[in-house]
Amino acid sequence: MLRLLDAHCHLQDPRILSKAPHLIKTAQDTGVAYFAVNGVSEQDWHSVKQLAETYPSVIPCFGLHPWFVKERSPNWFQTLKEYFDSTPSAAVGEIGVDKGSHGKKIDFSEQIEVLRQQLELAKELNKPASVHCVRAFGDLLELMKFLGPFPAGVILHSYLGSAEMVHEFSKLGAYFSFSGFLMSLKASKAKKMLKMVPPDRILLETDAPDALPMSNIDSLYFVEGDTSLTEELLAQTTTSSTSGSSLGNSSHVLADASMLPKETLNHPANIHNVLDYVASMLEITKEELAELSYQNAVRLLSYEGSKVLQK
Numbered sequence: 001m002l003r004l005l006d007a008h009c010h011l012q013d014p015r016i017l018s019k020a021p022h023l024i025k026t027a028q029d030t031g032v033a034y035f036a037v038n039g040v041s042e043q044d045w046h047s048v049k050q051l052a053e054t055y056p057s058v059i060p061c062f063g064l065h066p067w068f069v070k071e072r073s074p075n076w077f078q079t080l081k082e083y084f085d086s087t088p089s090a091a092v093g094e095i096g097v098d099k100g101s102h103g104k105k106i107d108f109s110e111q112i113e114v115l116r117q118q119l120e121l122a123k124e125l126n127k128p129a130s131v132h133c134v135r136a137f138g139d140l141l142e143l144m145k146f147l148g149p150f151p152a153g154v155i156l157h158s159y160l161g162s163a164e165m166v167h168e169f170s171k172l173g174a175y176f177s178f179s180g181f182l183m184s185l186k187a188s189k190a191k192k193m194l195k196m197v198p199p200d201r202i203l204l205e206t207d208a209p210d211a212l213p214m215s216n217i218d219s220l221y222f223v224e225g226d227t228s229l230t231e232e233l234l235a236q237t238t239t240s241s242t243s244g245s246s247l248g249n250s251s252h253v254l255a256d257a258s259m260l261p262k263e264t265l266n267h268p269a270n271i272h273n274v275l276d277y278v279a280s281m282l283e284i285t286k287e288e289l290a291e292l293s294y295q296n297a298v299r300l301l302s303y304e305g306s307k308v309l310q311k
Contacts, residue, residue, distance in 0.1 A: 004294055006035045008093070009037060009268055034059055034308055039093075041068035042072065052307075065132060067098065089305050091128050095118040096111075097140055122154075130157050154174045177203035180213035204289075213257060215277075220257060221267035221270055222264070230261075
């Protein structure tokens, strides 16, 4: 069986937290050994910590996401440091900058300041940081050049930046993690960018419950009880009796996930769809890419105190 590590997901998300036991088991049965679960605000760090205490496969990550910068408390940074003090197995994330439709509502100078503090903390702790970046790669690169390099690594999560910036980020210690969002790029652009990424810097992720891969319906796992899948839609699909989570044998009705509601939840087992797509773009086998990305992730996440130890 292939070994995979989901380098970035959100099993603590309220949309799927109650289903986490089933999601983890189903994904593990397909070969997913670990899940890097990223907190996004003070409100969910405790849920991430609880998941990590319950499941040996959950790597906790604590960070303040740019979308939640406005809601931070005066003591947010002290609280964050206390989470790291009490959770040696934790990495930093999700942090970042965003100039997209959601991010532009939040003061960018505040976003930069919050990111700077957290990147400095990651360096101080000698731990990798998982970074969200939307339409702000120039700003991120400038900040990383000012603070870097980052020997413990920086994960550019769901990377959709340009091929031209890959080398500059790599020099600073960046790894490039790919999710189903990659399928939103023009194939030629995705291929050009992927070919620029050093093989020892490639990671795979799901960003579940977001970033549902735009794959054939019958190849995807779905989250049981997903309210975005209406009765009418479910009537057009066949629910697998084995996993209770895969909708199959229906590609003649629903060709691919682009026909599903935008709110459809992503399952962490769908990392296999990301694997297949990235491997096809790189023109290597999925077995080669699975082992390569797994070893990259294990190396990156083998910091002191980590649950993932380099063999």
